[in-house]
Amino acid sequence: MTAITWQSVQAEALRRIRSREWPPGGQIPHEADLAEELGCARATVNRALRDLAEAGLLERRRKAGTRVPLNPVRKATLDIPIIRQDVEGRGQAYGYRLILRDTTLPPPEIRSLLKLKPKQTLIHILALHLAEAMPFCLEDRWVNPDAVPEFADADLSAISANEWLVQNAAFSAGDFAFGASAATAEAATHLNCPSGAPLFTVERTTWAAALPITAVCLSYAPGYKMRAEI
Amino acid sequence: MTAITWQSVQAEALRRIRSREWPPGGQIPHEADLAEELGCARATVNRALRDLAEAGLLERRRKAGTRVPLNPVRKATLDIPIIRQDVEGRGQAYGYRLILRDTTLPPPEIRSLLKLKPKQTLIHILALHLAEAMPFCLEDRWVNPDAVPEFADADLSAISANEWLVQNAAFSAGDFAFGASAATAEAATHLNCPSGAPLFTVERTTWAAALPITAVCLSYAPGYKMRAEI
DNA sequence: GAGTGGTCTAGACCACGGG
DNA sequence: CCGTGGTCTAGACCACTCG
Incomplete structure (x- = not known):
């Protein structure tokens, strides 16, 4: 049975970022490695990390890998109702x-x-x-x-x-x-x-x-x- | 050869919303139908529509399906740098x-x-x-x-x-x-x-x-x- | 050139919630 | 109840970009 969701992967990643287990400026493991370590598919890891990158908490670049930004530019979402x-x-x-x-x-x-x-x-x-x-x-x-x-x-x-x-x-x-x-x-x-x-x-x-x-x-x-x- | 990306599906959906082919307040086809019509996997349609829903351009609910909101609450993203x-x-x-x-x-x-x-x-x-x-x-x-x-x-x-x-x-x-x-x-x-x-x-x-x-x-x-x- | 993230697929199961 | 979106998987190919 699979209790692993992309949210749980994201929460674990966030924990490692906040605890500095993944230090600012440092690279984090590849998607494939994380997927194996956490016991899920790479797509699940991808979804979790992509969301974090969209919020400004990670920087991802092909070939260069994923890193924790030194000066994160956080994204806030505004609701624009009538x-x-x-x-x-x-x-x-x-x-x-x-x-x-x-x-x-x-x-x-x-x-x-x-x-x-x-x-x-x-x-x-x-x-x-x-x-x-x-x-x-x-x-x-x-x-x-x-x-x-x-x-x-x-x-x-x-x-x-x-x-x-x-x-x-x-x-x-x-x-x-x-x-x-x-x-x-x-x-x-x-x-x-x-x-x-x-x-x-x-x-x-x-x-x-x-x-x-x-x-x-x-x-x-x-x-x-x-x-x-x- | 697959020239179909989730971005192209999203663009097509956006076109139908703006042209009112999908009118405000109306239901749009199910993911499975759209996937078949556009010739791609359901996951691709899901990714495209999920992004539109996050921007406030669609409302999605299980069982109720996906609809174009009458009074869309648009989401704007703010960058918060140091x-x-x-x-x-x-x-x-x-x-x-x-x-x-x-x-x-x-x-x-x-x-x-x-x-x-x-x-x-x-x-x-x-x-x-x-x-x-x-x-x-x-x-x-x-x-x-x-x-x-x-x-x-x-x-x-x-x-x-x-x-x-x-x-x-x-x-x-x-x-x-x-x-x-x-x-x-x-x-x-x-x-x-x-x-x-x-x-x-x-x-x-x-x-x-x-x-x-x-x-x-x-x-x-x-x-x-x-x-x-x- | 080669490694890494980006994406697509086909299929499957699940959870929510409308009727 | 049962339809619809939500998500996971395993595998594959691709595109970008760093070295």
Whole structure:
């Protein structure tokens, strides 16, 4: 009977790493040797070590073998839910208010961010997400109608642009930048906080292949924290 | 000849998801059917779909099968390097200055965060990380000497606590909280910014099993952005 | 050139959990 | 109960890369 799973192999490897039985900077045995020692197939060892390498706890290279990194670059995984789910996941009642919806020329920084041609117009959205009727997050978004033509017909008073896009243009690529900025006068009004208050911000751009879909800046009300585990 | 890899299966699955050939909320074929259709082994399909599920693009449950989620919770991966590598990775010269090193009772919020007994003393570190001789990040750290006794002998003028711990107590578990806060007068002095300036902050706690190792708050100089891709 | 991880296969058994 | 994904195996070939 085989009580050996890839998880148990992984746990044993992790133990050896943490106990420095496999010291930082050192090579560890080959997959084949480990498989024999632990009494399982090489594929099982492979699965276990591959997962550890993806988390940054091991470095693997063909021919060079597997080693414990001296300065591990750990990987943390962030969940990116739609804002409604973020609020509801905290056990709070979600609310939403559309503030502005317009079609206009974007400012230069948005145009260059999305690599648009000079005269390309975008749909501009400003919306407030609420938790227990308190301001939670201000969404300042630009949408490329060429990438998602149906968006022009979306009823943004019933569903947030955030949610609409996740449901209709999801599964695409993009990048995030997290930072802090001072609340502008307008943001302070909407978020009901002092002007200049420190706000946690998420800037995101989304692409369908080479076609830009949307750029958004989310400004969270003071006190918001984004969490991750490792 | 087998031109079929799990990556190609994954790409095909992704295409069907994005093209809505597999619509949101809908079931997709079983692994066995897909394997037959695509002409590969079930294990290959499994690997491809498992990876998509880990990224949040599919939901898999035994017996219920695999479906495309209506509101996908995307997963983004963050790299957590040591600060020196973060700076050097930007092509800048790294510098470091130890500001304070003390052994004392932690404030209540740190004590409860690390679940310490009332009279447990910790080592308190305050240090500044520099990029091109400009303030980059302020490190405010508490270390549990019971968890890492050797830390008491570390020469923190030569190596940052951040780096020492990564090299000597790495591979442990922990959690992160990202947020924004206003620069205190002291932080403003060290970071050379106005008091009250919005700072991007990372709070982290690290554990070896049930034993708390360290709690740290990193305050980044104004303008810092943390990036991730999806 | 040769060693190491990367991957595929065909088959098998198992565990979870929906109906 | 029993279908579906989760996993293990033994063997094979391949691709990368170090020496």
